[in-house]
Amino acid sequence: MSMSRRDFGLGAAALALVGAAGLGYRHFFGRWYAPTPYDDLLHQITDRRPAAQLGTEAVRTMPGFEVPKLAVQLRQPGFTLSRARDDATAGRLTEVSGWVVPETVALYSALASQFT
Amino acid sequence: MSTAIDARTLPSGTVLTTDLAIIGGGPAGISLALALADSGHDILLLESGGTSFDDKSQSLYEGPQSGVAYTALDGGRLRFLGGSTNHWGGWCRPLDAMDFEKRDWVPHSGWPITRAALDPYYPKAQTLAEAGPWLYDRAEAQVNDTGPLIDLANGGVYTSWFQFSRTRGDVLPTHFGTRYQDDLNRAEKIKLLLHANVTGIKLAKAGGPVNQLELATLTEAGGADKRLTIKPRFVVLAAGGMENARLLLASNDVIKVGIGNQNDLVGRFFADNPIPRDTATMVLFGGAPASFYNNSLTLTNGPVLRATFAPTREFARAKHVLGSLTTVENPVRLDALGTAAVVATAQALGVDASNAKAYSLGCGMELQPDPDRRLTLTDQRDPLGMPRLKLNMTVSDSDFEGYRRTLTELGRQLLAARSGMIKLNYNTRAEWVASMDWGNHHFGTTRMSDDPKTGVVDADCKVHGVPNLFVAGSSVFPTTSANNPTLNLLALTLRLGDHLKQVMA
Incomplete structure (x- = not known):
């Protein structure tokens, strides 16, 4: 039995999909980032590239910025990225290069900027 | 029906008598004359220019400046019938109750x-300005079909x-000279004297009444020509926020410091509404706002609105902020950082920003009253012999800081509503000043106060210490608000x- 060129192509595509499912979607079709000790925090960010870009500027507003200290802060109960939804109501805002953003967004973005 | 008289056609030395002389044919002078047309008193409305722009007459406004860059003194006002309504934008909004109050942080x-x-006078003022039915803060119900308001969470900024x-034919918007000259001509008791430059207000004695006005005309070439005299029972100075001060200061033959200036207040506290451009960028996650935000909207029943x-x-x-009115202006493109800020924030808030649109914000601001923001007389003389004015313009850092707090609150409310966000574009004084235009609204130089030590005119707009001299216009406003002045000075x-009807009877 011989395999046609068409069958070979379909087979290769199927293999790739199985691989993607097994190894994680992001390894094949998204950006892949090296593992960090902070992935429990970074995985909350849907798209790390814009967050990192914002975070590079946000870090400038954070005197004495240190990743481990920031991570401790972000691992406090209730400090998930979704906290950003309540920041404005609570008056927790940060100005980053003029952009008025929720404090939580600025902090997670600052972390992303160190690992992206 | 009488027609306007050209003062240049009268013999030099002519003396005219009248019950009321109104100095200045701008919106205040014209509206006052028409309001008193049926009072039975003879009214002489003195306009320094003609019925159209003339550069020789306009140049009488020239004068030097110091301090913050500001519109040339002959550039922000117009010296012919209708005054500065000949170039106004037609923006109307009444003063708020708080604008009149003593604000301990101001x-x-x-x-x-x-x-x-002022409430009883606003309807008539609105009619004179041809601004349609009175809606303002009740306008929201009228625009439902056009689109929703931008969603703001509860907070310190409201729509x-x-x-x-109103736009009427080729007159855009109401130019008071063009619009009301026929009405002035029809009024039997009103005489409109054109090309009549008041050069002196003469008191009988210190503490006494005005008994004479000195007038001069210009030749075609712009030199001094004829001299005339008016003998009035009452006088209203309605020549604008700069010229009112100039005439009082220059009329110094009896009171050496100038009429009404015993407490060194005439010309001080000059103010205008700064109009900084592109103060902030507003992003709306859901896309473009309703059209009444960045354009005026004409309703079918007449009024023209803008949010x-x-x-x-x-x-x-x-x-501790002052008045401000922030407007949505032109669409803008975000840079890479701006796009990143919007994407990161929208994702964290759980909103779809794939249709987001960004807009520049503009503003009209209120300035803190400042006695050093001031008009003074110089040694320079205009062709009629009048001392020219000098303006020292100031803006304090706290004026910008206060407005920045208001913009930040707007941004907070957008985020809390998950409808958008903003970027503040200016940090430094230099950035603010570089972005600044001016409303050319001239306030404060003859400010109103019950106490002669803190004001030039009293609550009835009468000059302290002069029984028959009054001031009309925004020069009497002690504070400016951010609202454009014309509607408000008309009401005042x-x-x-009404007060003159009583005292002249």
């Missing part, structure tokens, strides 16, 4: 009257409204008209 604030004193003086963002009374008190002028 030095020198507080009017001797309340908003209630408010401008109305516009604006204003600080609430509670926010102003709590955060109509109130003065």
Whole structure:
């Protein structure tokens, strides 16, 4: 039995999909980032590239910025990225290069900027 | 029906008598004359220019400046019938009750009257400005079909409204000279004297009444020509926020410091509404706002509206901010950082920003009263022999800082509503000043106060210490608010008209 060129192509595509499912979607079709000790925090960010870009500027507003200290802060109960939804109501805002953003967004973005 | 008289056609040395001389044929002077047309008193309306622009007459306004860059003194006002309504934008909005109050965070604030004193006069003022039915903060119900308001969470900024003086044919908007000259001509008791430059207000004695006005005309070449005299029973100075001060200061033959200037207040506290451009970028996650935000909207029943963002009374008190009216201007493109800020924030908030649109914000601001922002006389003389004015213009850093707090609150409310966000574009004084235009609204130089030590005119707009001299126009405003002045000075002028009916009877 011989395999046609068409069958070979379909087979290769199927293999790739199985691989993607097994190894994680992001390894094949998204950006892949090296593992960090902070992935429990970074995985909350849907798209790390814009967050990192914002975070590079946000870090400038954070005197004495240190990743481990920031991570401790972000691992406090209730400090998930979704906290950003309540920041404005609570008056927790940060100005980053003029952009008025929720404090939580600025902090997670600052972390992303160190690992992206 | 009488027609306007050209003062240049009268013999030099002519003496005219009248019950009331109104100096200045701008919106205040014209409206006051018309308000008193049926009072039975003879009214002489003195306009320094003609019925159209003339550069020789306009050049009488020239003068030097110091301090913050500001519109040339002959550039922000017009010296012919209708005055500066010949180039106004037609923006109307009434003063708020708080604008009249003593605000403990605003030095020198507080009017001797309340908003209630003007309420009876606003309908007529609105009619004179041809701004349509009175809607303003009730306008929201009228625009439902056009689109929703931008969603703002509860907070210190609310959506408010401008109305516009109506466009009529080729007159855009109401130019008071063009619009009301026929009415002036039809009024039997009103005489309109054109090309009549008042050069002196003469007191009988210190503490006594005005008994004479000196007038001069210009030759075609712009030199001094004829000299005339007016003998009035009453005088209203309605020549604009700069020229009112100039005439009082220059009329110094009896009181050496100038009429009404015993406490060194005439010409001080000059103010205008700064109009900084592109103060902020507003991103709306859901896309373009309703058209009434960045364009005027004409309703089928007449009024022309535009939405604006204003600080609430509670926010102003709590955060010590002054008046401001923020407008949505042109669409803008975001840079890479801006796009990143929007994407990161929208994702964290759980909103779809794939249709987000960004807009530049503009503003009209209120300045803190400042006695050093001041008009003084110089040694230079114009062709009629009048000393020219000099302006020292100031803007304090706290004026910008206060407005920045208001913009930040607007951004907070957008985020809390998950409808958008903003970027503040200016940090430094230099950035603010570089972005600044001016409303060319001239306030404060003959400010109103019950106490002669803190004001030039009293609550009835009468000059302290002079029984028959009054001032009309925005020069009497002790504080400016962020609202454009024309509608408000019209209301105050109509109130003065009622007062004059009583005192002249």
